[in-house]
Amino acid sequence: MKSFFSYYRWLVLLLVAxxxxxxxxxxxxxxxxxxxxxxxxxxxLPRHWVVDNYISIVSTARFWQxxxxxxxxxxxxxxxTLLVSSLAAYTLAxxxxxxxxxxxxxxxxxxxxxxxxxxxxxxxxxxDLGLLxxxxxxxxxxxxxxxxxxxxxxxxFFAELPKELFEAAIMDGCSYPxxxxxxxxxxxxxxxxxxGVLALVGSWNNFLLPLVTIxxxxxYPWPLGIMQYQGQYSIExxxxxAFVTLTMIPAIALYLMxxxxxxxxxxxxxxxx
Amino acid sequence: xxxxxxxxxxxPIRKGPPGKGSLKYGLRKSFQSGTLTTxxxxxxxxxxxxxxxxxxxxxxASYYSFxxxxxxxxxxxxxxxxxxxxxxxxxxxxxxxxxxxxVILVSAFIQVPLALWVALLIADRTRSSVVFRAxxxxxxxxxxxxxxxxxxxxxxxxxxxxxxxxxxFGHDAPDVLAEVGWATAALLLVxxxxxxxxxxxxxxxxxxxxxxxxxxxxxxxxxxxxxxTRFIVLPLMRPVVVLSLFFSLLGSLQLFDxxxxxxxxxxxxxxxxxxxxxxxxxxxxxxxGFGSAVGVVIFIICVLVMLFYKRIFMRESASR
Numbered sequence: 389m390k391s392f393f394s395y396y397r398w399l400v401l402l403l404v405a406x407x408x409x410x411x412x413x414x415x416x417x418x419x420x421x422x423x424x425x426x427x428x429x430x431x432x433l434p435r436h437w438v439v440d441n442y443i444s445i446v447s448t449a450r451f452w453q454x455x456x457x458x459x460x461x462x463x464x465x466x467x468x469t470l471l472v473s474s475l476a477a478y479t480l481a482x483x484x485x486x487x488x489x490x491x492x493x494x495x496x497x498x499x500x501x502x503x504x505x506x507x508x509x510x511x512x513x514x515x516d517l518g519l520l521x522x523x524x525x526x527x528x529x530x531x532x533x534x535x536x537x538x539x540x541x542x543x544x545f546f547a548e549l550p551k552e553l554f555e556a557a558i559m560d561g562c563s564y565p566x567x568x569x570x571x572x573x574x575x576x577x578x579x580x581x582x583x584g585v586l587a588l589v590g591s592w593n594n595f596l597l598p599l600v601t602i603x604x605x606x607x608y609p610w611p612l613g614i615m616q617y618q619g620q621y622s623i624e625x626x627x628x629x630a631f632v633t634l635t636m637i638p639a640i641a642l643y644l645m646x647x648x649x650x651x652x653x654x655x656x657x658x659x660x661x
Numbered sequence: 662x663x664x665x666x667x668x669x670x671x672x673p674i675r676k677g678p679p680g681k682g683s684l685k686y687g688l689r690k691s692f693q694s695g696t697l698t699t700x701x702x703x704x705x706x707x708x709x710x711x712x713x714x715x716x717x718x719x720x721x722a723s724y725y726s727f728x729x730x731x732x733x734x735x736x737x738x739x740x741x742x743x744x745x746x747x748x749x750x751x752x753x754x755x756x757x758x759x760x761x762x763x764v765i766l767v768s769a770f771i772q773v774p775l776a777l778w779v780a781l782l783i784a785d786r787t788r789s790s791v792v793f794r795a796x797x798x799x800x801x802x803x804x805x806x807x808x809x810x811x812x813x814x815x816x817x818x819x820x821x822x823x824x825x826x827x828x829x830f831g832h833d834a835p836d837v838l839a840e841v842g843w844a845t846a847a848l849l850l851v852x853x854x855x856x857x858x859x860x861x862x863x864x865x866x867x868x869x870x871x872x873x874x875x876x877x878x879x880x881x882x883x884x885x886x887x888x889x890t891r892f893i894v895l896p897l898m899r900p901v902v903v904l905s906l907f908f909s910l911l912g913s914l915q916l917f918d919x920x921x922x923x924x925x926x927x928x929x930x931x932x933x934x935x936x937x938x939x940x941x942x943x944x945x946x947x948x949x950g951f952g953s954a955v956g957v958v959i960f961i962i963c964v965l966v967m968l969f970y971k972r973i974f975m976r977e978s979a980s981r
Contacts, residue, residue, distance in 0.1 A: 393886065397782050401793050404779055407854065408796055414822055415811050423820075430815075430825040476707035485700055495707060498715045502915055502963050504936040505956035508949050509718035509725065512732060532714035535707055564699040593804035595918040596936075600944060611806045615922065618810055625820050632810050636803060643802050651798060655862045 412636075419630030426625050441630035451634070453606065454613035457523070458592055461609055464527045465591040466584050469534040473583065474576075476535070477542035478568050482554060492543070498536030503596065506533075511600045525601040526609070530591055538583045541656060545579040546572055585646070585653030592639070610635055719960065726954035732947045744954035753942070754955070757933040760845055761913050764934070767849045768856075768909035773902065776857045780864030781890060794865065801858040809922025812851045813838065841931045844924050848932050851923060856912065860905045867901030868894065900974070907970045914963055935959050 414430055419441050421434045429435065445451050479485075480492050510529050519525035549572065557567050573580070595611045602608060608616070614631055621627045643650050726744050728736035748754055779797065783790035800808065815821040816837040824834035837843045871894055879889050917936040920926060926933040926941055933941065936959065943952020 398789075400779070401782060401789075404775075405793060405796050408800055408858075410822070411811050411815055411854070412799070414815060418814065426820045427824075428828075430820065430822045472706045472710060475703040479700055479703045483696065483700065485696075491704065491708070494716075495711060498711065500964055500967050501715060501719055502911075502956075502959055504915065504917070504939055505722050505960040505963075506715060506718035507939075508732075508944060508952050508956065509721035510714055511944070512721075512949070513713065513718065528710065529714045532710040535711050535715070539707065564696060565702075568699075568703075589802070593806070593918075595804070595806055595921070596940070599940075611804055611918070614806060614810065618813075618922075625814050625817065628810065629814060632807055636807060639802050639804070640799070643799070647795060650802065651862055654801065655859065655866065 415629050415636075416633045419626060419633045421626050423624060423626055438626065441626045442634065444627065445631055445634060450605075450613070451631075454608050454610045455638075457607055458609040458611075461523050461526050461530075461598075462588055462591040464523065465530045465534070466587045468527065468531045469538055469587040470580060470584055472531060473535050473538035474542050474573065474580070475568075477539045477546055478572055480539070481543045481546035482567075482572070483564065495539050496536050498533065499540070501533075501536075503533055507596060507600055510597070514601045520601055521604040521607050523607065526591075526594070526598050529597055529601075530587075530594065534583075534587050534590065538587070541579055541583055542576070545576055549575055581646075581649045582653045582656050585649050586656060588642075589639075589650070589654065722953040722956045722960075724953075725949050726957050728950045730949045732949045736950070740950070744950050745958075747951060748954050748958060751942075753930045753933065754935075754938055756931065757935050757938040760848075760932060761916070761934050763845065763849060764852055764913040764916060765910055767853065768913065769906055772853045772857050773860055773905055773909065775853070776860035776905070777864050777898075777902065779857075780861045780868060781894065784865050784868035794861075797861055798858040800855050801862075803855070805855070805918035806922045808851060808855045809919045812847070812854075813923050816847055838924055839928050841928055844928055844932045848920065848923055851919060852916070855919065856909075859908070863901055863905050863908075864898065867898045871897045903970070903973055907966070910966045910970075911963065914959060914966070935962075 410431070417434065418426055418430070420437050420439065421429070422436065422438050425435050425438075476495065480488060480495075514520055514525040514529065517525075519528070553571055554567060557571060562570070593611065594609070598609050598612055602612065605613075605616070614635055617631050618628050725736055727739055727741060729738040729740050729743070730736035783793050783797075803811075816823050818824050818827075818834040818836040818839075823837055827834035835843070837847050875893060876889055879893055884892075913934070915936060916934040917940065920932060920934055920937045921940070924932040926937050930941075935955065939952055939955040939959070942948065943955055
């Protein structure tokens with residue numbers, strides 16, 4: 389009975405695993421094939437390994453430029469999301485002041501707001517602020533849309549830190565900003581990592597917002613760049629697949645390095661219910 | 662102590678030279694400890710950003726939705742509910758909403774059960790489970806755009822996997838993405854591929870929260886593996902299943918990147934979602950009023966889903 393279960397378990401798991409991995413395998417290996425080879429041989433190893441597809445991409449400035457654009461946008465988004473939301477979450481968790489509940493409720497309103505509803509007005513606002521075709525035109529709306537969820541996560545974590553620490557610090561004459569820097573932040577690394585990963589992945593993969601606010605190719609983040617490249621070489625699948633493979637590398641590298649934080653971050657909605 | 666009063670308000674006000682307990686002393690004290698300064702420095706960044714890019718835009722969308730406006734100058738052609746009438750009489754929009762519904766159905770009847778099934782097989786901490794868990798989550802960490810392009814290749818009749826498989830059997834491959842109906846079905850498969858790892862991760866976390874002693878005692882009483890799953894594990898995991906379905910609903914309503922990369926909404930606009938409809942017919946043509954009306958409809962659906970979920974969730978937690 390036990391061995392039957394064991395066979396059945398392996399059979400199911402291997403089938404599902406191949407469903408997950410075969411598309412990725414075909415993509416990575418496809419980047420090494422000539423167009424003719426791709427036509428007749430989608431799954432097997434290339435008959436002749438062709439590296440031209442990859443080389444023709446990594447040797448262009450355009451490729452590195454768009455990775456750089458995405459990196460800058462994601463970097464600022466993560467730092468600003470962490471900074472702005474932890475500042476607000478700190479006051480909401482530890483300080484008592486008039487209208488605290490109001491402000492807390494107001495800031496969590498965003499949990500229900502789908503970005504698509506706001507996209508046209510956001511475009512008009514970004515345009516009126518003169519931020520079209522700039523990094524900030526992507527960074528600021530992204531940070532704003534991260535705030536609600538980040539504040540909810542951070543605030544509930546901050547509120548569970550031991551109260552005695554704060555009382556002792558206040559008795560010793562420690563100011564609120566110092567408590568924030570010296571006590572709250574160092575104790576909150578796990579939740580900061582969760583919020584940071586969420587902001588990082590969200591920004592790195594974001595497509596709709598830059599699609600609307602960025603028109604200038606020099607500022608394209610990679611998801612826009614890859615769509616443009618695909619439009620340009622639509623039939624030369626080898627090139628497109630090589631491009632796709634290269635853009636998967638950073639995501640998979642991050643995943644392998646920080647698997648625990650990535651899964652925790654991306655499923656954190658569930659943790660809080 | 663009431664929570665919604667300032668530190669300053671709570672200080673007794675007394676006339677006389679500044680001393681302990683006076684207003685002046687209190688103000689000075691709160692400046693020294695940094696209460697006021699802290700509030701004035703810490704809260705505004707969040708409030709300003711959030712108001713400017715989240716709250717106001719949603720309000721503006723509902724305002725613009727009553728105008729015929731191309732985004733330049735000021736909206737001045739008020740047309741009542743004309744945009745909403747146009748939205749709901751647009752067969753492409755109705756089909757897009759239908760596609761959103763299909764995604765939800767496939768998610769509820771294929772994706773979520775598959776994820777639950779697999780999660781129960783790998784919820785333990787053995788080496789093989791950990792490896793499989795890592796593999797199944799990989800599609801989820803990829804960008805939607807990447808997933809769309811990968812499958813656009815796989816579905817390509819001339820080159821991709823589908824073409825190869827058909828040629829093995831000596832047939833010419835159909836161009837899956839170019840046929841109405843098939844394109845939507847193809848999209849649904851990609852949705853399952855891309856997102857089932859997310860649901861699986863939820864279920865693994867949920868399974869690990871089921872107390873082990875309950876299962877252990879059932880096993881000692883001679884319950885079979887199937888009976889333990891059916892009568893102990895699954896009932897205890899109900900809230901996670903509800904949560905997972907809720908995420909499917911919201912996720913479906915946001916579906917966009919994948920569609921643009923995979924089908925671009927085609928053929929004949931048959932594979933749009935609500936958001937890709939909004940992009941194609943509202944944003945690309947700068948029909949701000951019309952697009953905003955679509956956005957408001959999406960918003961209302963989201964809020965309804967949220968309320969519905971809260972009700973179910975409340976009932977669930979009340980019954981326990």
